[in-house]
Amino acid sequence: MKGGNYLTLEAIRQLARASFTTPLPITVLFTPDEEVGTPSTRGHHRGRSRAQQIRAGPRTGAAGQWRRHRPFTRSPRFNLEATGKPSHAGITLSSGRSAIREMARQIIAIDGMTSEDCTFSVGIVHGGQWVNCVATTCTGEALSMAKRQADLDRGVERMLALSGTANDVTFKVTRGVTRPVWEPDPGTMALYEKARGVAKQMGIELPHASAGGGSDGNFTGAMGIPTLDGLGVRGADAHTLNEHIEVDSLAERGRLMAGLLATLE
Numbered sequence: 001m002k003g004g005n006y007l008t009l010e011a012i013r014q015l016a017r018a019s020f021t022t023p024l025p026i027t028v029l030f031t032p033d034e035e036v037g038t039p040s041t042r043g044h045h046r047g048r049s050r051a052q053q054i055r056a057g058p059r060t061g062a063a064g065q066w067r068r069h070r071p072f073t074r075s076p077r078f079n080l081e082a083t084g085k086p087s088h089a090g091i092t093l094s095s096g097r098s099a100i101r102e103m104a105r106q107i108i109a110i111d112g113m114t115s116e117d118c119t120f121s122v123g124i125v126h127g128g129q130w131v132n133c134v135a136t137t138c139t140g141e142a143l144s145m146a147k148r149q150a151d152l153d154r155g156v157e158r159m160l161a162l163s164g165t166a167n168d169v170t171f172k173v174t175r176g177v178t179r180p181v182w183e184p185d186p187g188t189m190a191l192y193e194k195a196r197g198v199a200k201q202m203g204i205e206l207p208h209a210s211a212g213g214g215s216d217g218n219f220t221g222a223m224g225i226p227t228l229d230g231l232g233v234r235g236a237d238a239h240t241l242n243e244h245i246e247v248d249s250l251a252e253r254g255r256l257m258a259g260l261l262a263t264l265e
Contacts, residue, residue: 003245004232005030011258023265076152077176078159080106080122080140084169087134096134100127102169103138106162110142118146118155141176187226191264195228198259204252231257 008028015022082103087096107122114120120142127138144159146152156175163173192208199206215229234249236242 001232003235003250007233007250007254007257010254011261014254014258015261020262022261023263026261076144076156078142078144079174079176080142081172081174082106082127082138082169083172084134084136084138086136089132089134093134097168098134099138099169100135102171103127103140106171107140109162110159113155113158117148117151118144120144120155120159142173185224185226187224188228191226191228194264195231195256195260198263199256202252202255202259204256206256231260 012026012028080103082099084099084102085095085097087093089096103125107125110120110122121144122140122142124141125138126140128135142159144152144155146155159173160175163171165171192206196206196208231253233245233253235245237244
């Protein structure tokens, strides 16, 4: 993300140094909380715009990728909460009802709902307070993604249907932040063809693809504003300690950004 921010500013600097006037005015929005649903700047995405470019890194060099919607916590997130009954883990184990055990059971059920149309994963779990006490509470966060709104809606229904009480343990699922599904449209594909043409002049192939995840492009794309995602630096291992950029892509992607800004009208 930081690489995309740098390239954006550098592309504008280079155009300014060349005294080049772009056909359209340029507005750059830096979002500090995109990963949690962009609560601080979401309203700014609703302004009038002819085209949007998202500087997130591409997936294997792809651009113009309409990212999949993420239902909870991030695009779509679900907040999970299990509430059990405490007891002494050594003396009266059988009288307790473990919230951690119920959460573990539900995690297996959630993972089992994944299909080609809609995916589910639990990424955060917190439970218990003392090792010698049957856990009273356990909380977690889950994520769901789908390419089509109808599939996502069905996924949301299945997640919410997990709420209930059994064996004196209550399990509750609530919705978190939700981004709209961003599906391809003629305007976005026309913008992609423009970017592809600029890249071709540079001797670069610019394929497009659908990729899992969500971004602020979900907001603008769902509003019908032509939007390209994945125009940042190339790299690999996103969201891991080994996340990195390919240094050779800095100049290439910077030229691509400057070329797009110089030709969009």
